[in-house]
Amino acid sequence: xALDLMSGKLYWPxxxxxxxxxxxxxEDIECDVLIVGGGSSGAQCAYTLSDTGLRVAVVEREKAGYxxxxxxxxxxxxxxxxxxxxxxxxxxxxxxxxxxxxxxxAVLDIDAAARDIPIDCEFMLRDSLYTASSQADVAKLKRDxxxxxxxxxxxxxxxxxxxxxxxxxxRPAALFMRDEAELxxxxxxxxxxxxxxxxxxxxxxxxxxxxxxNEPGAVVFHTIGGRRIRANHAILATGYExxxxxxEPNAVMASSYAVVSEPVEDLTEWYRRALIWETARPYVYMxxxxxxxxxxxxxxxxxxxxxxxxxxxxxxxxxxxEGFGKLFPHIPVRSAFExxxxxxxxxxxxPMIGKYPEYPRCSFLYxxxxxxxxxxxxxxxxxxxxxxxxxxxxxxLYVVNRPTNVKSS
Ligand SMILES: Cc1cc2nc3c(=O)[nH]c(=O)nc-3n(C[C@H](O)[C@H](O)[C@H](O)COP(=O)(O)OP(=O)(O)OC[C@H]3O[C@@H](n4cnc5c(N)ncnc54)[C@H](O)[C@@H]3O)c2cc1C
Numbered sequence: 001x002a003l004d005l006m007s008g009k010l011y012w013p014x015x016x017x018x019x020x021x022x023x024x025x026x027e028d029i030e031c032d033v034l035i036v037g038g039g040s041s042g043a044q045c046a047y048t049l050s051d052t053g054l055r056v057a058v059v060e061r062e063k064a065g066y067x068x069x070x071x072x073x074x075x076x077x078x079x080x081x082x083x084x085x086x087x088x089x090x091x092x093x094x095x096x097x098x099x100x101x102x103x104x105x106a107v108l109d110i111d112a113a114a115r116d117i118p119i120d121c122e123f124m125l126r127d128s129l130y131t132a133s134s135q136a137d138v139a140k141l142k143r144d145x146x147x148x149x150x151x152x153x154x155x156x157x158x159x160x161x162x163x164x165x166x167x168x169x170x171r172p173a174a175l176f177m178r179d180e181a182e183l184x185x186x187x188x189x190x191x192x193x194x195x196x197x198x199x200x201x202x203x204x205x206x207x208x209x210x211x212x213x214n215e216p217g218a219v220v221f222h223t224i225g226g227r228r229i230r231a232n233h234a235i236l237a238t239g240y241e242x243x244x245x246x247x248e249p250n251a252v253m254a255s256s257y258a259v260v261s262e263p264v265e266d267l268t269e270w271y272r273r274a275l276i277w278e279t280a281r282p283y284v285y286m287x288x289x290x291x292x293x294x295x296x297x298x299x300x301x302x303x304x305x306x307x308x309x310x311x312x313x314x315x316x317x318x319x320x321x322e323g324f325g326k327l328f329p330h331i332p333v334r335s336a337f338e339x340x341x342x343x344x345x346x347x348x349x350x351p352m353i354g355k356y357p358e359y360p361r362c363s364f365l366y367x368x369x370x371x372x373x374x375x376x377x378x379x380x381x382x383x384x385x386x387x388x389x390x391x392x393x394x395x396x397l398y399v400v401n402r403p404t405n406v407k408s409s
Contacts, residue, residue: 003241004306005068008313008339011260011293012070012186020194022064025204025227031057033387034221034231036209038064040072040185041367041376042237043192047113048380050199052388057229058193058201059221061208065189067239071341072372073258073295074188075275075287076110076181077128078103078153081370082349083279085143090348090404095397097151099350102394104153106377107181113377114183117191118198122290123183126275131163131171133280138173140279145175154178166271169327171278180275182287185373212359219361233387236354236364237376240344248354250400251368255309256343257316258297260289261333267292269328276327284323285370294333296320300343313340344368351375353382354400 022038033049035042038060049056058064078100087096114123132138148155158174197203208224212234221229236242243251267273267288277285282300289295299316303309317338324333346352346368354364363383367376378398385392396402 003244003342005240006071006339006341007310009337010070010339011337012184013066015184016186016190020190022060022203022205024206024225025059025223025229026225028228028230029057029202030230031055031202032232033057034059034229034234035237036221036234037067037237037239038193038203038205039067039069039237039239040065040189040373041239041365041380042235043189043196044113044376045235045237045365045380045383046196046201046203047117047192048377048384049387050196050201052384054387056196056201057231058196058203059207059209059223059229060203060205061224062206064193064203064205065186067241068341069185069189071258071339072185073285073287073297074183074185074373075285076107076183076373077275077371078107078180078374079130079144079177080349081281081283081345083140083144084147085140087349088147091350092405093147097147098394099397100153101151102378103371103374104179106374107179109377109381110183110373111181113192114188117188117195119187119191119194121183121188121191123181123188125179125181126287127272128177128180128275128277129158129163129167130175130177131276131278132173133171133278133283135172137279141173141175148175167327168269168330176274182275183373188373214360232361234362235383236362240342240368242364242366243344246354246356246359246364248352248364248366248400250346250348250352251366252345252347253304254343254345255301255303255312256297256341257299257313257320258295258339258341259317259320259335260337261294261296262336263292264294264331264333265292267331269330284320286324293336294324294331296324304342309340309342313338316340345370348404351379351398352400353379353395353398
């Protein structure tokens, strides 16, 4: 049964006219790589594989791009919910820095893809302001700064005074990061699929996978409609629904909330329209859109119960708006769209590629975490290397059961 991914009123679908339509699969097919799931993760895999010469097919149970991709607020960032120093504590400095560099490269790869696709996905390079939510968090932010600077990241340390000079609010300190971005995740996903289709990727909607069998030299997927897809390899990019049939111990489900405002008149108080987020956990993050809306998200709750998630929506909406009002008291905001959605993360803070004995020839793509877009691009490139016979040592960072410094109790 499909997971009830979200409830509420969604913004991104209102931004797209002429949504591409793909046929349902009505015959048995063969391919080199089958991608299950047509969300932003599956689309990034399809795009990345589309110029390799491999025969690629995508199957989407419902409508491509309309899973949790339509709840995504479209921030494209290299740093994630786990602070960099925490990743260092878990994985060691070399791995944590390498991961962050790969995320930074993925931002550039997303930029390149956004220019290449036939749909304008409103990609914009942005700076980001990562604020210390309290005096006690300044030291944490400083630890991250001291790791980022010697490793070549373009980041400045902002004092309370500098923040006050540029924004109408006060915070004890912040990191001002360059080379981050924003986009419209639905347009991005649809554009990637359209580009993939131009290059020969076969895409099927209303084509759900219900089971698989193993054959010599292949894995065979069986659709709900009774068709067979014989593939040399498969990428399972089924988003948080993966947890319904493959319980991965390092993955964890929570609930997240978001508000999209009516367009506001004046955003001149918002320095360079930077992405804004903070050290508090759960945190609140925000960005602007080309039509002057404000997207505010966060206040995650540790619940994976649909009723509990939805019951909290109206209170979370109020708190997100109040939080915004404290930062920008002169920008009046009214909610136009609000959503409560499931949100997957990993306990150790890094995304994963799952390979399991009961699923030979299959790679599960867990682009889980607050930077799902960036993680999916990073993992898609690793899978492309693997499937085209290129040895890439970075794969070892993302396989499940990777080594960590965490001692089990
Ligand atoms: C409120 C919120 C805000 C977020 N904001 C950001 C952000 O600002 N930046 C960021 O990078 N990330 C963000 N994320 C995370 C991001 O949304 C996700 O990481 C990403 O969109 C998930 O894409 P996906 O393709 O993995 O999953 P989905 O979009 O859910 O796609 C999976 C697809 O698989 C299909 N599927 C499932 N089972 C089957 C089957 N058996 N057969 C065929 N098809 C199947 C589904 O129908 C679905 O379309 C946010 C998440 C939430 C909830």
